[in-house]
Amino acid sequence: MSSRKSDFGRFQHLESFIHMAKDPIWCFELDLPMPISLSFEEQIEFIWNHSLVRECNLAMVKFYGYEHMQDVKGKYVKDIVNLESIHLLRKFIETSYQLEDYEYTLHSTILPRVFLIHSHGQVVDGHLIRIWGQQIEISNIRESESKLAGLLQFSQRVTEISKMFVHTKAEFVSDAIQFALEELGKYSKADRVFVAEISSDKQFLSVSHEWLLGDVPSLFTVGTKLPIAKMNPERLGILASDGFIYIPDTSALHEEPWHKQLFHSANVRSILVIGLRDEGNLIGILGVTTYKNLGDWTDETKQMLGLVAGFISQGLVRAKNEIKLMKKEKILQRFYSDVKEDLALAKLTQEAWVAKDFGEIPNLKIESRFLPYDEIGGDLILYEKPKSDCIDIFFGDISGHGISSALVSGIAAVSFKKHSLVESSPAAILEAMHKELKTIIFKHHISACVMRIYPLERRIEFSFAGHPPVVFWNQKDRVMKFVKDEMYPILLLEDWKGKNISRTFELGDRLLLYSDGIYELEEETGGYIGLDVFLQELSEMISVSDDTYSLIKNMIANCLVEKERIIHDDIAVLVLEF
DSSP, rough: TTTSSSSGGGGGGGGGHHHHOOOOOOEEEEEEEEETTOOOOHHHHHHHHHEEEEEOHHHHHTTTTTTTTGGTSBOOOOOOOOSGGGHHHHHHHHHTTEEEEEEEEOOOSHHHHEEEEEEEEEEETTEEEEEEEEEEEEEEHHHHHHHHHHHHHHHHHHHHHHHHHHHOOGGGGHHHEEEEEEEHHEEEEEOEEEEEEEEETTOOOOOEEEOOOOOOOTTTOOOOEEEOGOHHHHHHHHHHTTTTESSSSSGGGGGGHHHHHHHHHHSSSEEEEEEETTTTEEEEEEEEESSSOOOOHHHHHHHHHHHHHHHHHHHHHHHHHHHHHHHOOOOOOOOTTTTTTTHHHHHHHHHHTTTOOOBBBBEEEEEEEEEOSOOOEEEEEEEEHHHHHEEEEEEEEEEEEEEEHHHHHHHHHHHHHHHHOSSSSSHHHHHHHHHTEHHHHHHHEEEEEEEEGGGTTTTTEEEBBBBEEEEEETTOOOOOOEEOOOOOOOSSOOOOOOOOEEOOOOTTTTEEEOOOGGTTEETSSBBOOOOHHHHHHHHHHHHHHHSSHHHHHHHHHHHTSOOOOOOOOOEEEEEEEE
16 A cells, blocks of 8 residues: 555555455546546546556455456556446446445346445546445345245235135125236236136036236137046146146147147147135136246246135135025125124134034034134134045134134135145144145144044044143043143244144044133133133033033033133034044
8 A cells, every 4th residue: 555645645544444345345546637527428438548446455356357456456447347337437427426325237147136336436626536436245135125025925915815705795706706816917927817617517617717918818719618528637637636737838739639729729828727626526727828928937826826726716616605595595694783894704704614514424423613702713613525434624723813813714724625635644734734824824823633533433533733632531431531732833833743643432432622712711800710620610511411412502601601701712612422
C-alpha cells in the first residue's frame, strides 16, 4: 500500500477489512478525471476506456478468473470485465454514481448467480476520479427463498382446494372440482387438466370436467364414451392400485396404436394420470397434459396430483350419495344455526369422518358414538377393507379446534384410506401417513390407534401413536385389561417409527376405544378428573352394564348427567364385541 498517492491515505484504515473480506471489493481509478458534464453515452465510453484497477482484494481477483493480485492491479477494467457488465455501468451513471443494494443476475455460468452490488463514485471539482465498489453473492438466499415460496404455494393450494370441498354442498361439487383443476393446472404448468369418470356399467370412460390454458383444444369432443375394453389393462391396473402413468411423448406409442391415435386426435403430447378410487374401485382418472411441448413434471406435482385426486374422489362419491338422498327425501338439514355458516359446514364435514355403520362382519359387532363439542374438533373413526379377511379401523384425534382441524381431518381421512389398501400393517399405515402429511401439515399433530382386525381369527394388530390404552374384558368375568404403547403422536416430530402389537381374543371379549374428551372433564368444583379416575369409574360401569348399548349410555350419562362436569372436547367411543 506504500505506492498509494497522498489522497489515498484516508482509505488506509480499510486495508485489513478489504483484504480479509470474502466478497469482491475494488477501487477503480480513472487515468484522466472525467467531467461529469459529458453526455450519458460519452460518460459510458470514457469510464470504460479510462478506468484502472487501483485497489482490490483476492476475492475480486478470483472472481474474474485470476490467481494473483499482480494479475489484476494496474490493469484497465475493460481488459478484465466483459461487455456483459456494461448494464451495471449504465445503472451506475443513471443513479448519479451511487448503487446501493442493486441486485443483478450473472447468467454466464451453468447455474445463474445472484449478487448485490454497492458502488460509490468519488467526484471532485466536477470530475469523477475513482469508483469504490463491493459485491455480495446472495445466490443461496434466493434459492432458499424460491424453495420456501414453492413449499408455501404447495401448502396454500392444498389448503384452498380442501377448504373448497369442505364448504361445498353436494349439488355444487362440480364447482369445487373445477376450482381444483384450475389450481392444479397453474401449479403443474400444464396446458390441460381433466377428470374422466367411468360409467356405472364399467364399460366407458368419459371426460366430465376440464380446465384449459388459453386456446388449447378441448377433450370433450374426443373424450366421450371411450371403450374401456380397448384400453391397456396393465395401465388400468396401475391406476387401480393408486399408481401414476406418465407418458412423456405420446407419439412414441408404436405398440399401442389405439392409444396413439386417441392422443393424436386429442392433441395430447405428454400426459400424467392418476386414478380416482372409491374403496379400492377405480371410478375415473385425473390427468394433466401438454399440447405442444413435452411435459416434465416434478415429484411435488405428482404429490399434488395424488392429494387432489383424493379430494375429487371423495367429492364425487359424496355428491352422488347425497344427491340420491336429497331426491328421495328432500330433506335440508340445518345444524348449529347460531354459528357462522363456515363453522357449521366444517363441523358437518368433520362429523362425516366418524363411521357409524360398519356393515355385517362375521364374529364381530362394532358400535360407535360421537358427542360433538360446541367448537369444531378433530375426532376420527374411519374404516377400510384392504382384504376380504380383515378390516382396518383408524381411531384418532386431531390436535386443536376450528376449521384448520376439520381440514386436517379430511386430509388425514384421505391419507388413511389410501395407505390402508397398500400397507402391510397398522404401524406401516401410520408411518406412511406421517411421511405424506408432514410436508403439508405444520401446526397440528394426530394421536391415533390403528387396528387391523381379523374377525375369523379373533385377532387384532394394534399400533399406537399417543393414544390412550385400549380397554378389554370378557363378558363373563368383566375384569379390565389393557393394550397400550407409549409411542408419541404422528406429525409431532420429524421422524416417526411405530410398532405392531398383536393380541388374540376369546368369544365374549369386549374392547373399548375412547377419545381423551371423555376423561378431560372439568369438575364444577375445579380441576379435571383425568384418565385414572375415568378408568376407575369405567370398571364400575362395566360391572353393572348388561350390554354394549347400556354401557355406552352409562358412559355418556357419567360425563354429562349424573355428575356436574364440563366437557371441553369432542367425545368419541368405539366398542368391539367378539
